[in-house]
Amino acid sequence: MALPQSVIDVCYFIAALLFILGLKRMSSPRTARGGIVWAGFGMLLAVVATLLLPDMHNRGLIIAAVLIGVTAAWWSGRRVAMTAMPQMVALYNGMGGGAAAAIGASELVAHVVPAMDAVTVGALSPVALALGVLGALIGSVSFSGSSIAFAKLQGWLDRRFVFPGQQVVNLLVLAAAVGLGIVLASGHITLPLVVGFFIAALLFGILMTLPIGGADMPVVISLYNAFTGLAVAFEGYVLQNEAMIIAGMVVGAAGTLLTQLMAKAMNRSIGNVLFGSFGAAATGAAAQAIGGSQKPVEAADAAVMMAYAERVVIVPGYGMAVAQAQHKVWEFAQLLIARGVKVKFAIHPVAGRMPGHMNVLLAEAGVPYDLIVDMEDINPEFPVTDVAVVIGANDVVNPVAKTDPSSPIYGMPILDVADARQVIVVKRGKGTGFAGIENALFYADNARMLYGDGQSVAGQLVSQLKTLDA
Incomplete structure (x- = not known):
């Protein structure tokens, strides 16, 4: 039919x-x-x-x-669990790029083996051939890069992998892929050239992603999403498929805009994200010394502080996702609201492991949209906030981003949690965040550490609040 x-x-x-x-x-x-x-x-x-x-x-x-x-x-x-959603997005995004690359590979191989049941490159215009090769290059980089991002988020690979002269090696591999692509686009197509082209393109995607730390994963996922869209659009032109062209351009444009917004939220350029090796463990040699000590607090005392507060701001992070504590956190927030406390949830643009990760988790728990506030809108409210509760967030609330020029995150806009009158940090231990940087907030005079698993601690807070109401 x-x-x-x-x-x-x-x-x-x-x-x-x-x-x-x-x-x-x-x-x-x-x-x-x-x-x-x-x-x-x-x-x-x-x-x-x-x-x-x-x-x-x-x-x-x-x-x-x-x-x-x-x-x-x-x-x-x-x-798939909501905590694993970022790596699933990375994996599926890579599959889209891989599919676009496979189309380009099919068309190139069809020129070498005309007996294949495919549209041969020989019948394509020079523009279509060039776009097909470009789409294959971008799609291959997206496929292999997204695969590495998936492995990092899944915990199968170390967060970063660096070696001396890495940027030079990456540049040489990219130059090889581009050079072979230019030869193919000129019409000189042989099977060894096609194989070498795809090997170089796939290898560049791997090498480009290996040194990138987990703190940059939201930007990386968004960037590869844009790559996949562009690759699909280019291959759609090769196949003369209008739906692929439009869908690919829409995804590519949206992904590019989101990538720019993510990078801006970190006060960094996209080039610095890709080639700056951010997310490394801080050496501490040039970092400012952090004075003071971490001061623990019990769940009962924390519950009393919030129960009699006028304003409470809850700041969720990836630790909340790992603990799957969003439902208990919302239950706790509902008890506070029932007592007349004004509760809001503060979201940093790059919190979690993909754009919008925290918003998805809170929506799953049933948190109303009007209680979820973006960074730009909530920051002016922290000075009049009685208690700010940080659950699993680290780098996005670290004051050194404003005070320490030697810090890798210096200049990154953060949630001004330290300006609240009291800060309660729910954390499993005394370790650093995903960027490997010590958090000065934890040592501040107005901060108290509530140690424990996020879901367990939230459950304790719920129990303590119910005891107060009894």
């Missing part, structure tokens, strides 16, 4: 509208869920229309592959 090309074009147009409108609805938490559904229907329409193209071959194999992929994605999506 096949549809006329005019009908296919109409389907692609409708799919493109659904992509764009879906993305627009994702700009607000209240309509984001509907936006995802709209974009999903757009993708379904585009896939079905593509399968009904007049010159489509191997429909059975394609449908079988789609069914396998949908089943695996549905199963994994239902089972």
Whole structure:
């Protein structure tokens, strides 16, 4: 069964509208869920229309592959924990880049082996050939880089891997990939050149990601998302598939904008994120000495402090996600609200391991959107906040970002938790954050450390509040 090309074009147009409108609805938490559904229907329409193209071959194999992929994605999506969402996003994003690279590889190999059932590069215009090679390069980098990001977030690799002359080696590998790409784009295509091109591109993605620390993972994931979108758009031009072009450009533009916003939130350039080796363990040689000591507090005393406060701001971080404490934290917040305490949740743009990670966790727990406040809006309120509760956050509340020019995070905008009248830090131990930097907040005169697992501590606070109300 096949549809006329005019009908296919109409389907692609409708799919493109659904992509764009879906993305627009994702700009607000209240309509984001509907936006995802709209974009999903757009993708379904585009896939079905593509399968009904007049010159489509191997429909059975394609449908079988789609069914396998949908089943695996549905199963994994239902089972994955919210704490593992960042690495799943990185993995799926890498698959998108890998798929784009595979299209480019298929077209290049088809030129070498004309008997293959594929559109040969020889039939492509010079522009299409160049974009196909560029899409293959970007998609390969996104695939291998996202795979390393997944392994880092999953804990399978050390946070960073550096060696002397690393940037020079990376530059040489990139130059090799670009050089081979230029040769291929000029029409001189042989199997050894194709293989060397993809090896160099994949290797560059690996080498570029290995030295990047976990503190930069939100930016890296967003950047590779933009790479995947661009790669899909370029390969869509090769295949003359309007839906791929539009969807890829939308994803690429959104990912690029988000990457810029993430980097701005850290007061750093994208180049510094990629090549500055941020996230390294601090050497401490040039860092300012932190005076004072960490002062512990018991759950009962912390509960009393908050129960009789007027304003409480809760600052969640990745530690809350690891402890899966968001539900208990919200239960505790509800008890405070019932006592007349004004409670808000403060979110840093790069908190967690991917953009919006903390927002997703809080939404899952049922926290109303109007209680979740961004950094720019909540910072002016900390001086009039009675108690700020930091649960699992570290680097995004570290005052050295404002006071220590030798610190790797100096200049990064932070949540001004230290300005609150009292600070309670819920933490499992005395270790440093993911960036490996000692946190001066923990030693401040107005800070108290409530040691323990986030969920267990939140449960203790709930029990203590209920005791006060009894």
